[in-house]
Amino acid sequence: MRIGVLGAGQLGRMLALAGYPLAKTFVFYDMSGSPSAGLGEVIIDREGEYLDDFLSRVDRVTYEFEHLPVSVAEAIARVKPVYPSPRSLQVCQNRESEKTLFGQLGIPTPEWRIADSAESLQQAARELGCPVVAKSNTEGYDGKGQAVLRAPEEATAAWESIGHQRLIVEKFVNFSREVSIIAVRSIDGDVAFYPITENTHHEGILRYSVAPAPKLSAATTADAERYIRALLNELDYVGVLTLELFETPDGLVANEMAPRVHNSGHWTIEGAGTSQFENHIRAVSGHALGNxxxxxxxxxxxxxxxxxxxxxxxxxxYAHVHLYNKGERPGRKLGHVTILADSYEELVWRVRNCASFLPGAPEFSCSLTRG
Amino acid sequence: MRIGVLGAGQLGRMLALAGYPLAKTFVFYDMSGSPSAGLGEVIIDREGEYLDDFLSRVDRVTYEFEHLPVSVAEAIARVKPVYPSPRSLQVCQNRESEKTLFGQLGIPTPEWRIADSAESLQQAARELGCPVVAKSNTEGYDGKGQAVLRAPEEATAAWESIGHQRLIVEKFVNFSREVSIIAVRSIDGDVAFYPITENTHHEGILRYSVAPAPKLSAATTADAERYIRALLNELDYVGVLTLELFETPDGLVANEMAPRVHNSGHWTIEGAGTSQFENHIRAVSGHALGNxxxxxxxxxxxxxxxxxxxxxxxxxxYAHVHLYNKGERPGRKLGHVTILADSYEELVWRVRNCASFLPGAPEFSCSLTRG
Incomplete structure (x- = not known):
């Protein structure tokens, strides 16, 4: 089976590394002009001229990158099976659609408003009560296209710095930590949940993910699984889906979802029975899900x-090194290291030791280190 | 770093899958005309015309297949670093050289003779005492080019069936089981030993490898490690080396060695801290060895x-599937499955269950199932 992947970065690279042992081959469709997958066949198509050629070479299509036009995904879906569906993509690209769906499915979110001008942004900030976070409604990831308003009067400056015509404004959530849940759904509708991961960001970029998240109650886990199961079923989703959540004293609050394998699931390569990458390939290929x-x-x-x-x-x-074979550049994801241990105590020590060889790494901080 | 691999079969495929995460790229040099690696760049060169082209594209060279002319390996070594050295290849290609080296290093072997005619084969069988195993001195693997003589009178028929001009004749070893030890040596001379594996063959082809080999004494392990360390140091070896041994009531007896990653080490992908493939890539690239x-x-x-x-x-x-994306053909290695467990009891049950879905698999038999 030949799998077409929309996007050609490190996530596609790791999908391919997991898929070859299942006798899959890979063709990447790159719209950025700078593919980094580094294996498989890559079609670079900045002008959108070679989509037919790409489709003629593959049996089904998936993505490693959700910021492509939904119209492209829909056009592809008329020719070849696409998993997950273009609707999943559409929902994830639009924060308003995403938050609306969360609400419909009973998934708690921060209180939110839409702003389409500096004035309405100021009004939203006033209604919600500062601080608020304003984000471009479409595009934007890794903390880009966002601003925090500490007072409604900051609306004009924030509106200009973000530079988008439609923003979502969210009441600031007083969370104790950020977590994510990664789940996978098969073509037959089977669902499997990875253990919840605790994530630490620095300068808007994920730095550390600890799994299973320590000190997590069974009730919280059940909530997260219920939320992501509702999304998977509602979207008739096939493949890996990621839901980012805040843990608060009042329970979990959804931040956003990603219709793909996720940086907070890279630990599964060595740390789980089946990696998120293999499970995504299994799902989109119609196989049973792995452990x-x-x-x-x-x-x-x-x-x-x-x-x-x-x-x-x-x-x-105890370290497993994964390099993406990319050039150094500030803020760029160049690779990751997975640290394994038999206990959290051992894990903390090992992570600190490893991080001491990574000059850019912030001090390891998570619920384990805060005592 | 661009690694050139001589040979382009499933071993090369698995080397590449392990090497990409260490930011290596791969070029395969195939002399068979039917490469199956399925990833990386493949140069097919049945006539030996493109060797210079291959060498211009790589920084260093290793092999996944030892049956290539030593003269080719030597020619390559004059242009680019080759690990392990051509001498390792030469020794492994010639059973007489191999057995002589074993003897020099104090590694027990079956008693052996050289035969260069049907008459000398009969004479050897008489001297050693039947049964004896006659093998072509060069070439031959997976049980090909071999014959068992139950009486010296079978010499003429055996000589003709093997069809080689120089045979090694070995006294039959009354072994309790077959085991192998896989070790890796770095450019700096560090050595690491994987746990010894118990191997079960059927019709001359490896079927099952259990690791760590059950019921193995510390003294036997120490012997195997001493033997393979002596080989690694004598050959100033860099990379993974495999030594196949018979366990007998009188201790270990060496069968043969392979200067490469080995089928009996495929379990290391999920079953060890670092796979044999990654460790080979680490060694030939000049990195530290993995766990x-x-x-x-x-x-x-x-x-x-x-x-x-x-x-x-x-x-x-509990099953990890590895397919080589090859067509079905009797006796052909198409893939492997690694079964993991926390205890041998659980392992036996799981292996039997998995094997029930493989129509060609012989009944699982090893020291665990013989009680």
Whole structure:
């Protein structure tokens, strides 16, 4: 089976590495002009001229990147099976649609308003009560296209700095930590949930993911699974879906979802029975889902901006190095390291030791280190 | 770093899958005309015309297949670093050189003679005492080019059936089981040993490998490690080396070695901290060696000749499927499944269940099932 992947970055690379052992081959369709998958066949098509050629070479299509025009995904779906469906893409690209769907399915979100001018942004900030977070309604990821308003009077400056015509304005959530749940749904409708992951961001970029998230109540896990199951079923979703959540004293609050494998699931390559990448390939190919149970405890550390002392990290017996073969650039995801351990105590020590060889890494901080 | 691989079969495929995450790229040099690696760049060169082209595209060279002319390896070594060295290849291609080296290093072997005619074969059989095993001195693997003589009078028929000009004749070893040890040596001379594996063959082809080999004494393990360390150091070896051994009431007896990753080490992909493939890439690239400790107990089942019911195997939560994307043909290695468990009891049950979906698989038999 030949799988077409829309996008050609490191997520596509890891999908292919997981898919070859299942006898899949890969063709990537890159619209950025700078593919980095580094294996499989890559079609670079900045002008959209070679889509037919791409489609003639594949049996079904998936994506590793959700910021492509829904019209393109819909055109593809008329020719070849596309998993997950273009509707999933459409919902995830539009924060208003996403939040509306969350509300319909009973998934708690921060209180929110739409703003289409500096004036309405100020009005929204006043109604919600500051601080609020304003985000472009479409596009934007890794913290881009966002601003925090500490007072309604900051609306004009925020409106100008974001530079979009339609914003979603959210009441600030006083969360204790950020977590994510990754689930996978098969063509037959089977669903499997990975353990919830605790995520630490720095400068808007994910830095550390600890899995299974420590100190998580069974009730909270059940909530997260119920929420993502509702989304999977509502969207008749096939493949891996990620839901980012805030943990608050009043329970979980949904932040956003991603219709794909996710950075907070990279630990599954060594830390789970079946990786998120293999499970996505299994799902879109029509196979049974693989085992999502954890193997010990894991922490993924992103390598951001510069590689650091990889040779020293390769000497650590508990570290698994994944490089994306990309050039160094501030803020760029260059790779990740997964640290495995048998206990959280051991994990903290090992993560700190590994991070000491990554000059760009912020100090390891999560619920484990806060005592 | 661009790694050139001589040969382009499933071993090369798995080397590449392990090497991409370390930011290596791969160019395969195929002399068979039927490469199956399925990823990386493949240069097919049945006439030996494109070797210079291949060498211009790579930084260093290794192999996944040892049956290529030593003269080719030597020519390559004059242009680019080759690991392991051509001498390792030369020794492994010639059973007489191999057995002589074993003897020099104090590694026990079956008693052996050289035969260069039907008459000398008969004489050797008489001297050693039947049964004896006659093997072509060069070439031959997976049980090809071999014959068992139950009486010296069978020499003429055996000589003709093998059809080689120089044979090695070995006294039959009364072994309790076959095991192998896989070790890796870095450019700096560091050595790491994987746990010894117990191997079961059927019709001359490896079918099952259980690791760590059950019921193995510490003294036997120490012997195997001493033997392979002596080989690694003598050959100034860089990369993964495999030594196949017979376990007998009088201790271990060496059968043969392979200067490469080995089918009996495929379990390391999920069953060890670092796979044999990653460790080979680490070694030939000049990195530190990875952790060779086992993760639970494992059994690798080869998929031979026909694929069987892969969909059912994908449903087993403890099975890891690796397909080589090759067409079915009797006796052909099409893939393997690694079964993981926390105990040998559980392992046996799981292996039997998995094997029931592989019509070509012989009944699971090893020291665990013999009680």
């Amino acid at each position: 999502v149970s954890p193997r010990g405890v894991s922490c993924m550390i992103n390598i951001i901006g510069e590689h650091g002392d990889i040779e020293r990290i390769l000497e650590l017996p | 060779v400790s086992p993760r639970g107990v494992s059994c690798m089942i080869n998929i031979i000749g026909e694929h069987g019911d892969i969909e059912r195997i994908l449903e087993l939560p």
